[in-house]
Amino acid sequence: MPSMPMNVALRSAMDVMLGRDENVVAFGEDVGYFGGVFRATEGLQAKYGSHRVFDTPIAEGGIIGAAVGMCAYGLRPVVEIQFADYVYPGLDQLISEAARLRYRSSAEFTAPLTVRMPCGGGIHGGQTHSQSPESLFTHVCGLKTVMPSNPYDAKGLLIAAIEDNDPVIFLEPKRIYNGPFDGHYDRPIVPWSSHPLGEVPDGYYRVPLGSAAVRRAGEDLTVLTYGTMVHVTEAAVAETGVDAEIIDLRTLLPLDTDTIEASVKKTGRCVIVHEATRTSGFGAELAASVQESCFYQLEAPIERVTGWDTPYPHAQEWDYFPGPARVGAAFTRVMEA
Amino acid sequence: MPSMPMNVALRSAMDVMLGRDENVVAFGEDVGYFGGVFRATEGLQAKYGSHRVFDTPIAEGGIIGAAVGMCAYGLRPVVEIQFADYVYPGLDQLISEAARLRYRSSAEFTAPLTVRMPCGGGIHGGQTHSQSPESLFTHVCGLKTVMPSNPYDAKGLLIAAIEDNDPVIFLEPKRIYNGPFDGHYDRPIVPWSSHPLGEVPDGYYRVPLGSAAVRRAGEDLTVLTYGTMVHVTEAAVAETGVDAEIIDLRTLLPLDTDTIEASVKKTGRCVIVHEATRTSGFGAELAASVQESCFYQLEAPIERVTGWDTPYPHAQEWDYFPGPARVGAAFTRVMEA
């Protein structure tokens, strides 16, 4: 099986779907000739033509609005928002339109739309190239929200997202496009070629939406996490020696509550790790629902390790980023509780 | 003390502030000559002139964007978004600009902006006149979020919001503009004149942001709620006889965690009630933080009673709305747990 970085795996997913389904189109800012600022669509315009893969004006609201109209016609647009930090001008079309089209028309019109967007920090991008807005989408009824943590899942999930008949928000942690970053920013960069989940089949396959993956079985505590933080959590486990069960959620909505419940009921302890700011982050929903379903098995308060409730600072990136030390410290607190 | 409905109390707050501070201006769609679709600005243009109170084009993003620019000049705009359901086109200016202006400029520029918006259902407004998007705002660092439950607080909180030097999202549950609705839609409408909190002083006073009110002291369980749901909760308490302590949060961010913690530590049980959809609603943050701080005192899982995770339906409004029966049932479950 070929090994490939995550952006190439995503490109491969779009390549497969552009090839299989002539109703799939891909567009966004700098997506066409240039192939995207993170190269995710490189070569696709040359291969499929500029009527299938093309550049758009700089208007996220226009991109998503046009995509909704294309859905009404019968296409399956895959649009790129250059950075998740720039999705806000498109939120109205997502929240008021894409998410409710099926409902308000009783399925006369639907929005099989995929909205890709690089998210997360760790690349010194400052407050406008580092955000993780996933929790906002999970509050919107009618949207699905996905965030992969590795190339294999990224491709399989993106194919599933494109095939899904509802709008899917597809967040791509940009720090792990090239390798499984574990938060040790001062160590050499590890490429995906050295990671088993960097092996990606060439052709079509799906990783179903709504199913989490247990990355590591363990008995001491359960970690609920996703995206880059899966790797940070693995580092924290290695460093603390805590026998943690690591659940990579992959899809935030719909959430794989069965896997979560089974694990927390087994371990009796739960730590939630995400990069997004804390208040009303997706960790809040996770903590709220875990205490609902696992109250009598819980032996310690559920802890959240998250970005601070501030904009993402430029110079103090590593003070902001919830690295393995902070995750490890939470393990210790929860185990001692 | 005069008694007045909530929209009149809000008008009185703006009247007071327009009079005290010549940098206060109020504008929005239909806000000027007409006085707003809910009459909150009626008469203010005639009193203060159309350079202080005026109509705008129908562009929520333009309204908030222009307001941010006015803040940079030194004004204190109080803008109205006609329905909270229509705030999304303005979210980018709120999230990317108003909320971060102070931070990104190290306080060279600030955004002392108040964004008023009627929210919530119960008026047969369907999916685009009924939403409660408060949780989205609470995830945005740099915004304060307020929702009053009665005329007295509405006026005092709005004055505090206008005087605040940071952007404040001010959500007005439209169902209680005219009276304290308790969810019994089939009973006669009760006016504010029959409620003690309908008594509102004429002049200037503040209800500080960030402080909750204990509406009813109790020993059995703690209810965390706000807006219309305060009255629904009161009805549920009356109907079940549960000795609940009802906390009206008033401000969601910053949150009055001291009051919350003290109460839950005392009662050992907690029910959260809001009208917004459940997943990643503000109840999630409340549940997550209560279990963090009160874990060892909790005798039952924290329950959330909320709107269902669907768009707000028109005809089935009362099946959707979390009325006193659903709140009461949660009380019973939590007491029996």
Next chain:
Amino acid sequence: MTEAAPLRFKVPEPPARPGDQPDFSYVGLSEAGSVRRPAVDVDPAAMRDLAYAMIRVLDDNGVAIGPWSPDVTADDLRRGLRAMIKTRVYDDRMQNAQRQGKTSFYIRCTGEEAFAVGQALELGPRDMFFPTYRQQGWLIARDWPLVDMMCQVFSNENDRLHGRQLPVMYSARDVGFFTISGNLGTQYIQAVGWAMAAAIKGDTCISSGVVGEGATAEADFHHALTFASTYQAPVILNVVNNQWAISSFQGIAGGGSSTFAARALGFAIPALRVDGNDYLAVISATRWAAERARANCGPTLIEWVTYRVAPHSSSDDPSRYRPADEWKAWPLGDPIDRLKAHLIVRGEWSDDRHAEQQVEIRDEVQSALKQAESYGTLLDGRVASAKSIFEDVFEVMPQHLQRQRRQLEG
């Protein structure tokens, strides 16, 4: 030079408020027949003047004149007349039903019937219309069942939308009518996206998007013009300028010093400004734009100048913000009266036939109403089941919604 003089803040004011004499002198008119008709493949740069003129076909005597006078049969015109009358009767009946509490909300299009009816009859069966809440005329012109429309307004058991949507927010894919949004403007860029899709697929059908003059201020309007211009999308971009947006007059939307048609000029999109109460002008301008789009010459923006005779909605009382009799002074008259006069002049219609038809339509609407009410109204609470509110959030109901549905059932 003038540096010392203080700046002044200007807020546009309508020419007349309650109590004032109505004044429509600000509406720039042209004589019927006086505006030239360029070829449909004209370079937009060569027709900028049309953004400031007004295309009118019917003169004061009801005679169709000039280059925009369309080739249209009397039968087709009678269909249009019938649909306009039916729309008005329907509106009155439903407004009445709202007053009786049978529904929560209603919106009339009185005085603006020509636009929606004309486009419905002029565009093709596979074209797609992206309406606002004020184009019920399209459904009626295309014979979408009145009973179905009423059931939607009553949110009753037979409502195809299961009571989920606000009254009047129809969806009717089978007659090319996109689901109406309660959010202003959003459908405009969607219409462009739909047209882009048709072009991507090498189809032959086009789309037509609608926005009120007030809602042109929304971002979607700008996105629509930008995308339509960049990709030369086969779309008709309609601005229905009915002079009012709830309480704010068209000057607040920025039309005070220009026309809405002119908004297209900066995008090199051809702009037509048309008498929206002139049914023949509606047919003719729509035909021009549709032909242009189908010939791969790209989008057209059309401003339809009309007047909102009705209140904004059943929640509105316009006498609070404009002269109650302002509509009487409207210089472009009533679209039904004008088409009727034209048909009579043409010898294809008479007062008697008109009166007969009126009665016939009233009966038709009345009997539809009876049938619709038999399926329930908001008054009697015979609405779609509570359980159904969990359907169609997603194609497949996820676990958490199944759980919530069970909870609702108790």
Next chain:
Amino acid sequence: MTEAAPLRFKVPEPPARPGDQPDFSYVGLSEAGSVRRPAVDVDPAAMRDLAYAMIRVLDDNGVAIGPWSPDVTADDLRRGLRAMIKTRVYDDRMQNAQRQGKTSFYIRCTGEEAFAVGQALELGPRDMFFPTYRQQGWLIARDWPLVDMMCQVFSNENDRLHGRQLPVMYSARDVGFFTISGNLGTQYIQAVGWAMAAAIKGDTCISSGVVGEGATAEADFHHALTFASTYQAPVILNVVNNQWAISSFQGIAGGGSSTFAARALGFAIPALRVDGNDYLAVISATRWAAERARANCGPTLIEWVTYRVAPHSSSDDPSRYRPADEWKAWPLGDPIDRLKAHLIVRGEWSDDRHAEQQVEIRDEVQSALKQAESYGTLLDGRVASAKSIFEDVFEVMPQHLQRQRRQLEG
């Protein structure tokens, strides 16, 4: 008629891609001195032609000609020249520092210096400028300390913005320079809001907003034009058309078939299209718009036609999407060379003085750099304290942030 022919989807393509011959024939030019100069209180309807012309003052010999030739002293021009040179030297030095890892990111404005420098020197001290990331020339022209600019770029201990902001996202209220946003377009409507505020207060100062041609597609552009038009706000709305938006050429933003100046026409806002590499034209057009605004005649939109000689940013490699030598074919030349030539022709400058000044400026920048680096760079990690990231989220730090700050301290 053509109904049967399939529709085609068109995506605009730039005239030249890597390997192709550069081709700027699409840029509509006018002869220097050939465009008329209306009175500042002209009715916008009487000057629509200017949206399609190009105001140019300097002819090929460096002589200032025509009605737009401004009354400006040689001293003032020398100030402008100096600031432009300094901007270019500063850019080169900082781009170098970025390559050395002393900062994470840098953006140059090479070839576009005239606009920001000219406006900085022409507008008043209390006017407010709402820039994008490509107007560092304003700060330099207004003598904002170079060391402070550099400290911001290095995110070091002396960075006034405490390392919070991405490099080049300056904020300098004292010289009328609004805090730069990383989000495109947002500042445009803010500039209008600021101008509305000035008018509300009866002030005499105005604002000037900037957007790139690519970002005109964003909603804020539309909101800005709408609000400016409705309230006749005293604002200058600048579109810097440097032909490129990262990899996409101006045709993708919809400029393929019109000018960006023309976007103003539909709002009855006067539109000027100006040679942005002609320093005298910058001064002159800015003066016209500022006078108009101060005279309560409302907003002006100005399209500045220029070319982005530099890569989009330090993260960009333009040779992937445009001919590497495209800039050499740019028909409007280099703003520094052209102003230099003009001053020499005028007998107010010489090659020797120019060379001398170049050296002087290099020294000045070099010594500022030395000083700035002494306060640290990203390389050595001497940045604002971790604790400081909790400040300025709110005026008063709420409990939850205090708690988080304590947690960070461990």
